[in-house]
Amino acid sequence: xxxxxxxxxxxxxxxxxxxxxxxxxxxxxxxxxxxxxxxxxxxxxxxxxxxxxxxxxxxxxxxxxxxxxxxxxxxxxxxxxxxxxxxxxxxxxxxxxxxxxxxxxxxxxxxxxxxxxxxxxxxxxxxxxxxxxxxxxxxx
Numbered sequence: 001x002x003x004x005x006x007x008x009x010x011x012x013x014x015x016x017x018x019x020x021x022x023x024x025x026x027x028x029x030x031x032x033x034x035x036x037x038x039x040x041x042x043x044x045x046x047x048x049x050x051x052x053x054x055x056x057x058x059x060x061x062x063x064x065x066x067x068x069x070x071x072x073x074x075x076x077x078x079x080x081x082x083x084x085x086x087x088x089x090x091x092x093x094x095x096x097x098x099x100x101x102x103x104x105x106x107x108x109x110x111x112x113x114x115x116x117x118x119x120x121x122x123x124x125x126x127x128x129x130x131x132x133x134x135x136x137x138x139x140x
Contacts, residue, residue: 008099026082078112
């Protein structure tokens with residue numbers, strides 16, 4: 001798979017089943033409510049930035065997704081960046097982040113909270129590690 005065979009697009013109406021499949025295939029399914037379809041639909045509906053990476057072949061299979069919240073002026077919070085295991089290491093995650101930054105423009109900061117095993121990826125694509133993030137855990 002080469003970079004020219006990946007199509008990046010805004011897909012605000014992404015199907016929850018496709019979203020679920022990529023979450024599971026990426027490994028993020030362990031930390032997301034993949035068995036709660038209503039919640040997955042609400043997660044997609046509440047995001048105002050949904051970007052996809054699809055293979056440019058018949059059926060256009062989904063291999064990656066970014067789900068984010070933004071004001072399109074000051075900041076964007078990336079709540080999910082998931083790439084199917086088979087496509088990891090091939091530039092798809094960076095391609096999704098590049099597309100997010102392209103659509104947001106240079107005056108919009110991008111923030112996220114990384115899973116521990118993805119920290120190296122975010123450092124490699126040039127994101128700055130922040131020591132002063134805070135979190136209230138969800139209950140359920």
